[in-house]
Amino acid sequence: MIDEEFSIRQSLCSGQCFRFVNNGNIWTVYSGTDEKVQCISISENEDFKSFFVNHPYWRNYFDMDTDYALIRRNFVSMGKVMEDAVNYAPGIHILNQDPWETLCSFVISQNNNIKRIKKIIEKLCVRYGRKNTDGIPGFPSAQTICELSETQLKEAGLGFRSTYVLNTANAVINNEISFEVLKNAKKEEAVKMLTSVKGIGPKVANCTLLFGFHRLDCFPLDTWMKKVMNEYFPNQSTEQFGDYAGVAQQHLFHWIRGGET
């Protein structure tokens, strides 16, 4: 199945991932921890059909096997707001990112802006991430983070989030947060496990589940999305967006911010 409207730019620039670089038509993306990091350079004009046949990792990363056309049709039928939001950037896919990288990145994202989040994460990787055989630094794994001091994290610009990131890394290492358990847990239980760590709140938990575990029903409520709900869906539940609420959320988020298309 091919989603004719799939867009690399829209998917990368909608605020769900932070490790990518744009150069003209070329998008270079990094994904994964330490020496397991993967890197690809791909053009927005690429023949995706043949490209992804030869790149299964990235086929999964860009979620090429989900029927987004069907999901979008349902959203568009919900009313003018969803119609506008979807049509603003109809090529958005929810990426399949590394769970730890996603969790740690969104802990860093709190009270922060996307430009600076990207900068901090890049610095974190270059300084502390172990490299793959091509010399590309990966996102520092939980184990690697655990071996760092709070001071070292602050040197990468994390500020007050340093302790939160250390808390989170330790929780993963000692299995208080288990990715295996999270994969199979009900949403409420998964959120509960994540938010038991000091520094992880409901918003970060939902982003982690949506972008790192492909839980498409998760609906992160940040400042922008609270504004959207108050303004366009007053006194309404996010349940109305159904099993793919997370996709609706991503369209609304990107649309209200006026991000790149």
Add this chain to the structure above:
DNA sequence: GTCCAGGTTTTTA
């Protein structure tokens, strides 16, 4: 110089 950023925790009333 002031304000704000894909929040969360701590303090205060």
Add this chain to the structure above:
DNA sequence: TAAAAACATGGA
């Protein structure tokens, strides 16, 4: 219980 303040940092 609910609202306000604190938290580091850099860019607008």
